[in-house]
Amino acid sequence: MSQEIVEPLVLTPPTTQKEVSAVADFVSGNFGGMANVLVGQPLDTIKVRLQLDHGRFNGAWDCAVQTVKNEGVLALYKGMATPIVGIGAVNALLFAANSQFKKALQDHPGQVLSIGQIGLAGAGAGIVNSILASPVELLKIKMQAQYGKGSGSGRYFTGPIDCAKYLIQRDGLANGLGRGMYATILREIPAYFGFYTGFEMVKRHLTKDQAHDATVTQLMISGAAGGIGYWIFSYPFDVVKSVVQNQVEVPKGFYATRVMKQIYARDGLNGLFRGIAPTILRSIPAAGATFTAYELSMRMFANL
Template structure:
């Protein structure tokens, strides 16, 4: 049994914040490894080697580099994401109590992904810039950022807002469409399967399991596009033209299919607890708000 009453905008916003923060706290270390592998040019032999080198050379807390940007921004990002998803699902319903088919769940997820890109793109850019920095100071003469605000100021001053802070926006949009279609469809399909014939709402284990499947679905449908986004956002110069296709071709020409899936394993491993925590925090928060009339 499920509660089909749509959450209020306030409940969606706060619950989305909780879900986003849970995602960052659980998944940041493996996300750092993912980004470093995506940008690697021969420094690491694999995910474990990247982890060992990072901890040995920079300390354990280096795995949490760039966390400030998503921890602060991911709340707003997820609030926008879940609010957009709820709104689109309501618009797709023919009557208030309709249980949407999975095709409409995927469509709502894709639409929410497009809206979400507006905030996700700059938040992820700053995170990637921080995660890609090795050591505690510049060793090759390149700019070393002391934090996300320092990074944002530098990029805006050098390249402007569109090409600086919002570099990679279109790559983010293209990634988010299939990613969130897979994210929400995987979650909803699994939750429905696990609660079939059940006269109560999904419990924490069922939410965690469904969320984990949703997280895997996110990356299965979008990973090469995420590699493109990371490469573009970490680049020294703004991309030109239809850059998504050209960057894909360049990575494939250099490294083959392996280059488009570099870092895939730690990413999927990260998504299992991180997405599980995201959906669980969101769903439990929404239930609490609705129980109190929000």
């Protein structure tokens, strides 16, 4: 009696991807990063302010209302000059690193990787991405944490360059612009595992019965899934990073666990997830725009 061999179920895209140049990856990653910032900056400002809040705001809506009422609508775009350029470069590095990790995991060019391998490549890209992401987000957070125009007791920064100069003069390069690198790495590893696996799983599901590439709508939906996966896998580490990068004191040693305990002791479990609602809301259009801009740009280069 013969025994039927059942092949394991593997999700695959309708077509294999063409090999693309590093230049295409870099330029497309920039487009993806810029799209992310343009779509998501206001909700990102609310997220950061809630993460650093100690009783000023009664939730995300109250934060948005108070910010606009006291500082104007443009306050929701505080720190945008840094990410619009910096996160373009960050995403360029991220997507280029992800492509290289995927190539390293392939047995032959064009091989379709498993979802687990996609996640592994994403986690590796997250580590590389931290090199640029940490200082760019540090400057962004410093600008977003400022209320009004110098009414607080701390140093008021007129822009990201002023902020960078001050931090380097006060704390040096490593503890100034490099502050929060450890927390950023801890966040980026699970974050980009969730980011790329969420995108690929949904994209492959949506395109499994079609012979052509994903449509813009399918890319937006898949990107949104990736954005949600990013934050579900990593949010408490992002709270730790924001707290550490905004504090005056230089963090000592392997501080992530200590800072988590401090947040939990003061605010409970809610403290580690404060601001997650606007963050998830922001991630849906922002990550959708990121992946869509990247994929469409890559297709343009492939057709040249």
